[in-house]
Each structure stands twice: as structure tokens, then as C-alpha cells.
Amino acid sequence: MTTFPIDKIRADFPILAEKIRNKPLVYLDNGASCQKPNAVIDSISHVYRHEYANIHRGVHTLSVRATDKFEAAREKVRGFINAANANEIIFVRGATEAINLIAQTYGKANIKAGDEIVITAMEHHSNIVPWQMLCEQTGAVLKVAPMNVKGELIYDDFVALLNNKTRLVAVTHMSNALGTINPVERIIAAAHARNIPVMLDGAQAIPHLAVDVQALDCDFYVFSGHKLYGPSGIGVMYGKQTLLEAMPPYQGGGDMIKTVSFEKSTYAGLPHKFEAGTPSIADVIGLGAAIDYINEIGMANIASYEAELLSYATEQAKQIKGLRIIGEAQDKGAILSFVLDKIHPHDIGTMLDSLGIAIRAGHHCAMPVMDFYGVPATARASFAMYNTRQEIDVLMQGITSLIEVFG
Amino acid sequence: MFEDLRELYQEVIFDHNRNPRNFRVMDDADRKVEGFNPLCGDRLTLYLKMDGEKIIDASFQGSGCAISTASVSLMTEIVKGKTETEADALFKTFHEMTTGKDEQINLEAVGKLAVLAGVREYPARVKCATLAWHTLDAALKNQHESISTE
Missing domain, CATH: 3.90.1150.10 (Aspartate Aminotransferase, domain 1)
Incomplete structure (x- = not known):
């Protein structure tokens, strides 16, 4: 100290x-939102003063410069959570959008009537409501693993909820209301023993814990930039490449397509398939600056x-x-x-x-x-x-x- | 230590928070409405006993912050004996006083309720003071569903 x-x-x-x-x-x-260091504030200002143009579009110098910075930030995020590949880092608006994305793409493609999704009693609304919406749409059932009075997951009861109807486990890495850090290694091991994929909501955990998605072997990991000393309005969905490739796209639009005709469009590869439209370019670069700052300390x-x-x-x-x-x-x-x-x-x-x-x-x-x-x-x-x-x-x-x- | 807050937390408010008046279930109520503030989770149930147009008894149950508890406690005291029209006029004056749209509020018209005028300086707390009155408004309109500040 x-x-x-x-x-x-x-x-x-x-x-x-x-x-x-x-x-x-x-x-x-x-826990609601972190303040920003000069490194982040200055990087955003620097983008708008010297490096700003739309990305992945133009042949002109500024667009290339912005694209390089943007993609460099993706690589910083990859390194920060030790993902195997930068293609597995999808930029979204925040953890909330990431969970909605997973529910509406992976969820809709893989979860049917009678299937079960397991969450815990300590989830933030953003890891409850998107699953309830999916359940309403598909007829799937939401199961809630209980906690004890100290606010700890009752692990045995969680394991007892897993069965051959369970299609996804979605749990918080760290509770925003209680501070509880969940035993995610054991959760993932128990789920994987039954071939059930696991999504971790890392919104609270990410500024406090070193996260290694390969060591954890989680299937999805989501977090927001603004709780990591970065800008608001930007967040990350990590997914294993094989899962992401098999998933249908989320929103349609520019940047997420390979070809478009009025008869049929084909979709771009990862990560662009999930990044329709112009993203929050300067904020992604600002998130990269936040990660540099944290790594320094x-x-x-x-x-x-x-x-x-x-x-x-x-x-x-x-x-x-x-x-x-x-x-x-x-x-x-x-x-x-x-x-x-x-x-x-x-x-x-x-x-x-x-x-x-x-x-x-x-x-x-x-x-x-x-x-x-x-x-x-x-x-x-x-x-x-x-x-x-x-x-x-x-x-x-x-x-x-x-x-x-x-x- | 809390000098800045004297306008907001007056002694009357502490008093009503410690000892809320008319804090009871009313089994023979003519009107019963629940008020809910989803932003903070405050809930209250307001009971009215009517004699024609006149409110002859008012009581409440529920839990909330000092501002919302004092506001509903004071309200149940002041509306007793008022006609529906008088209570509705009071609701409008109270609303004006706490949301600060009219600088010329006649504080005499609101009597003891004037202690809640301080919330207008605290936008985050205005709904704590007005929850009781929105619930009363619903009761006067004879709505039976729960009402919400949002």
C-alpha cells in the first residue's frame, strides 16, 4: 500500500x-460510474482535433488514421481481457446492450420453448430483463439460483438447477448491490460439464479484478467502458469466435455487410457483423486510453x-x-x-x-x-x-x- | 454540520418522520390507493373516509424517506374536514410550491405544508414530497389502481 x-x-x-x-x-x-483521468479526456479531445473521420470507409488519410486508432483500441481490449483474437471483441454501447445482443441473437437462435436459462438472485436488472424478454418471445423458462444471507451464491443449489434443458448460464462476476464476487471458475466448470455455455456480466468486476477470458474459459464476457475509467456510451461484448460466427447478426446496416442487393445481402465477418452503423469512434479510442492508464498502474x-x-x-x-x-x-x-x-x-x-x-x-x-x-x-x-x-x-x-x- | 440543509430538513419534518400522524390501516375506508416511486422504491397506501364530498378521515401505511413520510403525515392531517374541491386546490398549490413554477405562492394558504417548500431547491427530492399528493389526487379521482411518480 x-x-x-x-x-x-x-x-x-x-x-x-x-x-x-x-x-x-x-x-x-x-459503482454507478467512474471518473476519468486526463489520459482519457485528452485522448478523446485529441481524436476530434487530429484524427477524426469515419472508419472502415474512406481511402483518405484521416479515415485511415481513425481506423488504425479504432482497431488499435480493439487490440488493447483484447490484451486487457486476454482474448485469443481481436475478432472476438465486439464494441457495443455498454454491458446492457451486450446482454440484449446475446439474448436476441444467440438466445433466439439456440433457446426454444421449455428450455431453461439460469441466472442468480443477485443480478442487476440488465441481466434479468433481457432474459425475461427472451423467455416471453420463446417460451423458455428463467431459473434463479438463490443466495444466502451474506449475499453469497448457494453453489450447490445453483448446480442443482442445471439439467438437460439448461441452454445458458448468465451470472454476474461481481454484484453491484452487494459487492459479492461469484465463484465463476466453479460455475463455468459445472456448466461446461453439461455443455452449457456461460455468460459473465463483468460490468462491476472489470475495474476491480484482473480478467482472463481464456483462463476462465467463459463463452461470453460483457462490460461497460464508463465503469473502467473510460467514456460512457461504449462497452464490450466478448464471445468465443466459434459462437460468434454461428450467431445471426444483431442490427442490420452499414459496416456489417459484405454485399447488399434488393434480393439478398450477405454479412461481414467478425467483428463487423455485430457492429452495424458508425460506432462511437472517439469513445472506443478513449476506452483504449483508459486501459493503457490502468495497465500502467x-x-x-x-x-x-x-x-x-x-x-x-x-x-x-x-x-x-x-x-x-x-x-x-x-x-x-x-x-x-x-x-x-x-x-x-x-x-x-x-x-x-x-x-x-x-x-x-x-x-x-x-x-x-x-x-x-x-x-x-x-x-x-x-x-x-x-x-x-x-x-x-x-x-x-x-x-x-x-x-x-x-x- | 448540516447547516445547508436546514431549509430542507426542518424540525417539523424530523418530528413527523419520528412520529408519523394517522399512520394506520383504515378497515372501513371508502377509498384506498397505493402510491409508488419506482426511482427509490418508496411505497405508501392512502386511505380516505368520505361523507359525501367531504373527507372525514385520512390515514396511511408504508415506508419512505423523511421527506415523503413527513409529507404524507402532514397531508393526512390537513385534508381532514376538507371537501374534495378544497383538497384538489391544495394539491395544485402544493405542486406549484414544490416544483417552483410560481414564485408568488401564498404560503399562508398551505399552512404547515410550507415546511416542505425547501424541496424545490433539491430536484432529486421533489418526488419524495409529491408522492403523497399524487396518491391523494388519484384517490380524489376515484382511481383504484396503483399510481406511480414515473
């Missing part, structure tokens, strides 16, 4: 110098620094009377969800905001998780590599004071 270059990192994120309600910003809403260093932050925050939170932590999994990422006796999370959120502290208050797009714990909402502090122990002290002091005010 002493070697972690926290001062340099904080200086790299200009927004951290903002004052909120005349107080220094304490940004603890990273090192994912392992970030993970161990955040683990220390979480353990410090948990220790401090446990000393506050009337505070209950929601989500106490053994294996947990940098998220502290909590409730206070008789004080609604929205009041906590407004009170802390007046002290310059940004947290999330609400159901975190995980209403079933809230129902499980019998609360309408929770307050959530979620940490990133630029947060400090001092900020956690400010948070805890704020919580203690607001409890006093509410009496």
Missing part, C-alpha cells in the same frame, strides 16, 4: 479537485489497494451503532452497501451530499436483492483506485453526524 502512487493518481483525475457545496468532493459512487496493484480500502471501510462501518452492512460475502469487491436504523437511504444520500460526499442511494437496479433483504433501498459507497482512507474517515464522520441529527 505504501508504494501505491495515490497522490499521482489523484492528480490525474481533474474532477477530484471540484468543490461540491463548498466542500472537497468525496466521490464514492464509482497495474490491475494487481489496484486490486490490493482497493481491498485495503474496503477492509478499512468495513471495520469503521461496523463501529457505527445502528448501521447494518448489506452484503458480507467472503469474497467481495470494493462496495459497501448499508442501511441505518430508521433513516432512509435517500435522506442519507442528501445529508452526505451536503458534506460533498457522493454515494448512491436506492435500489441499485437490483429490486430483487432489496426484496431479499426486506429493505426498499440501501446506501452504497463504492470505491475506486483514487479513493483514500481519509475519504472513508470523512464518510464515517458524516454518517455518525447524520445519525445524531436524526436523533
